[in-house]
Amino acid sequence: MADTPEPSDVETSGHDDVVDPGTAVERSNAPQNPGLAPEHQRVTDLDDKEAKGMERRISLFFLLSIVGSVFAAVAYVIFPIIPGDMGSVRMNNLTVGLGLSVALLGVGIGAVQWAKALMHGHELVEERHPTRGSEESRQAAVETFQQANKESGFTRRSLIRNTLFGALLAAPIPAVVLFRDLAPAEDPIELMKTTMWTEGVRLTRDPSGVPIRATDVTIGSAFHVVPDGWKDLEHGKLEEKAKAAVLLMRLPVDELNEDPAKTDWSYQGIVAYSKICTHVGCPVALYEQQTHHLLCPCHQSEFDVANHCEVIFGPAARPLPQLPITIDAEGYLVARSGFTEPVGPSFWERQL
Amino acid sequence: MPSSRSPRRSGRRHPLMGGLLLVIGLFVTGGTYAAASTGIAHAQDAPVSQEALVEEGEKLFLANCASCHGMNSEGSVAGPSLIGVGALSVDFQVGTGRMPMAASGPQAEVKPVQFTQPQIDAMAAWVASLAPGPGMPDPKYYAGDGDVANGAELFRINCAMCHNVAGAGGALTEGKYAPHLRDLQPIHVYGAMVTGPQNMPVFSDMNLTPEEKNDVITYLKYLDENPSVGGFSLGSLGPVSEGLFIWLIGLGGLIAVAVWLTARSN
Numbered sequence: 001m002a003d004t005p006e007p008s009d010v011e012t013s014g015h016d017d018v019v020d021p022g023t024a025v026e027r028s029n030a031p032q033n034p035g036l037a038p039e040h041q042r043v044t045d046l047d048d049k050e051a052k053g054m055e056r057r058i059s060l061f062f063l064l065s066i067v068g069s070v071f072a073a074v075a076y077v078i079f080p081i082i083p084g085d086m087g088s089v090r091m092n093n094l095t096v097g098l099g100l101s102v103a104l105l106g107v108g109i110g111a112v113q114w115a116k117a118l119m120h121g122h123e124l125v126e127e128r129h130p131t132r133g134s135e136e137s138r139q140a141a142v143e144t145f146q147q148a149n150k151e152s153g154f155t156r157r158s159l160i161r162n163t164l165f166g167a168l169l170a171a172p173i174p175a176v177v178l179f180r181d182l183a184p185a186e187d188p189i190e191l192m193k194t195t196m197w198t199e200g201v202r203l204t205r206d207p208s209g210v211p212i213r214a215t216d217v218t219i220g221s222a223f224h225v226v227p228d229g230w231k232d233l234e235h236g237k238l239e240e241k242a243k244a245a246v247l248l249m250r251l252p253v254d255e256l257n258e259d260p261a262k263t264d265w266s267y268q269g270i271v272a273y274s275k276i277c278t279h280v281g282c283p284v285a286l287y288e289q290q291t292h293h294l295l296c297p298c299h300q301s302e303f304d305v306a307n308h309c310e311v312i313f314g315p316a317a318r319p320l321p322q323l324p325i326t327i328d329a330e331g332y333l334v335a336r337s338g339f340t341e342p343v344g345p346s347f348w349e350r351q352l
Numbered sequence: 353m354p355s356s357r358s359p360r361r362s363g364r365r366h367p368l369m370g371g372l373l374l375v376i377g378l379f380v381t382g383g384t385y386a387a388a389s390t391g392i393a394h395a396q397d398a399p400v401s402q403e404a405l406v407e408e409g410e411k412l413f414l415a416n417c418a419s420c421h422g423m424n425s426e427g428s429v430a431g432p433s434l435i436g437v438g439a440l441s442v443d444f445q446v447g448t449g450r451m452p453m454a455a456s457g458p459q460a461e462v463k464p465v466q467f468t469q470p471q472i473d474a475m476a477a478w479v480a481s482l483a484p485g486p487g488m489p490d491p492k493y494y495a496g497d498g499d500v501a502n503g504a505e506l507f508r509i510n511c512a513m514c515h516n517v518a519g520a521g522g523a524l525t526e527g528k529y530a531p532h533l534r535d536l537q538p539i540h541v542y543g544a545m546v547t548g549p550q551n552m553p554v555f556s557d558m559n560l561t562p563e564e565k566n567d568v569i570t571y572l573k574y575l576d577e578n579p580s581v582g583g584f585s586l587g588s589l590g591p592v593s594e595g596l597f598i599w600l601i602g603l604g605g606l607i608a609v610a611v612w613l614t615a616r617s618n
Contacts, residue, residue, distance in 0.1 A: 040616060042616075042617050042618060043618055044617070086578035086579060086580075086581050087578065087579050089581045090579050090580065090581050090582075090583060093581065093582075093583065094583055112612075112613060113617075116616075116617040117617040121617075205559070206509050207505060207506075207509060213558075215558075216556075216558035216559065217558075217559075218554055218556045218558070219554070220548045220553055220554040221548075221553055221554045221555070221556060221559055222510075222553035222554075222555075223559055224509050224510060249553070283513065285513040285514075286513050286514050286524060286530075287553050288524060288525065288528065288551035289548055289551055289552065289553045289554065290550065290551045291525070291526075291551060293525055295524060295525050297513060297522070302525055313525075
């Protein structure tokens with residue numbers, strides 16, 4: 001049984017004794033510090049049998065932990081990872097993980113339960129000590145500084161001091177130059193405005209790079225398209241694809257309602273639109289061939305392909321840019337020109 | 353006359369001879385008839401059964417499909433024309449239970465198949481007899497023994513945006529959805545790619561070659577046969593189911609542990 005601390009024992013240094021000179025409030029009914037509540041008596045404090053039972057239960061957690069550790073080691077051996085068999089990887093992960101969880105949780109739960117139910121339960125008050133140093137140590141610190149100044153001549157030899165300041169100020173200058181060069185070497189605005197598509201570039205299949213004939217594109221088809229030459233790029237493939245990816249679809253000609261100014265941008269119902277959403281740049285490729293709707297999976301913007309990809313739902317602000325296409329002498333689909341507006345989401349310098 | 357008094361009990365006059373002749377006669381007649389009729393059946397198997405199949409298909413069509421698709425499958429306000437859709441389309445739509453539709457709605461739902469395979473084949477034969485269309489492919493193109501890696505890449509580029517990279521399916525607009533692609537019959541996967549059922553785009557052989565389709569089927573087979581190594585995949589639905597799990601179960605569990613840690617032991 002622990003001693004219950006008396007309220008008077010835990011009251012701190014005479015807070016109530018000092019009369020605040022700035023207040024005229026009657027302090028006779030000021031709240032009194034109630035001190036700590038009497039110690040809470042646990043079942044295990046009152047009943048020895050309960051305490052014994054708790055002891056057994058806590059040791060059971062630790063025993064369980066031992067079993068878990070052994071199980072994890074055994075499981076690693078009896079459920080080996082067989083290369084190429086994903087089921088064996090799963091079995092191995094599952095059994096070893098379960099064993100380790102039981103091992104660690106057993107220790108943790110046992111320890112917490114031990115502390116909560118059996119360890120000494122009385123409450124303690126720990127006073128803070130003052131943070132201000134003693135007068136002597138403060139004085140000693142000042143003297144050390146003064147002596148160091150005197151011995152080094154830091155204030156007396158002003159030439160040395162000032163050139164040192166100058167050197168320290170100059171040291172970060174190389175970093176400014178170095179880090180500035182991490183920015184794109186080319187004009188980023190120009191990069192965002194242009195893609196690999198230019199006049200006469202063939203439309204090719206993603207990822208094989210095989211060019212597409214107009215006759216290959218049956219009604220209802222959707223082709224995922226990259227520009228010819230993309231497959232053979234040495235570097236920057238992802239950057240270029242992220243701008244140049246195109247979805248090619250063929251609609252029945254009578255269902256296609258084209259912009260009168262852009263009637264020659266399609267070929268017999270075959271239309272090509274940028275796959276990059278004008279909202280925040282997700283690939284828009286969920287094409288419904290009967291409704292002719294294109295859905296962006298990220299924020300549910302919906303574009304109507306039959307109606308020059310105007311936005312019919314969602315947060316996108318502009319239609320998807322259309323790639324003007326035609327066929328070359330061999331019947332392959334080619335770009336009539338590059339995109340006539342920047343693809344993808346808006347940026348500050350976007351003019352169109 | 354001994355012979356007249358006692359008739360010969362041997363040879364063709366034997367009393368049992370009549371019965372024997374009768375039996376032989378019956379056997380010969382029956383055997384000949386049987387041989388002749390099987391011979392006829394063998395000789396005419398292909399043409400007769402094809403015709404019979406088409407005829408059978410037409411009957412099934414008139415009884416089960418014509419109310420929407422029209423008496424001559426010319427289509428009506430309730431259903432599209434089936435002229436030129438091909439046998440493969442019938443095999444997919446009826447073989448997965450999508451057709452006949454239980455009720456009109458945003459899209460035809462998968463349900464228990466309503467016909468036997470021979471009946472489906474008969475209807476497919478009849479629809480195919482109307483106009484040329486995609487026919488049944490060579491089984492080697494849906495055997496699922498292709499290149500898994502190539503199939504996975506083609507799947508990610510052409511299919512994953514709707515059907516989910518793990519084939520778990522996903523939502524489309526206005527109540528439509530892309531169904532899951534787990535544990536399907538390979539021929540139905542092939543049929544869906546070629547015919548573009550409902551709102552799915554068509555992936556004809558000029559877009560994905562039959563070999564590439566087999567690669568895609570191989571990838572789907574790989575998904576079916578190989579469990580998720582990470583354990584419980586929560587339907588492979590990505591952030592929706594995983595977020596729900598971690599917010600409710602994960603965070604709830606942490607809160608419960610925190611409450612237990614700070615609670616007073618009684």
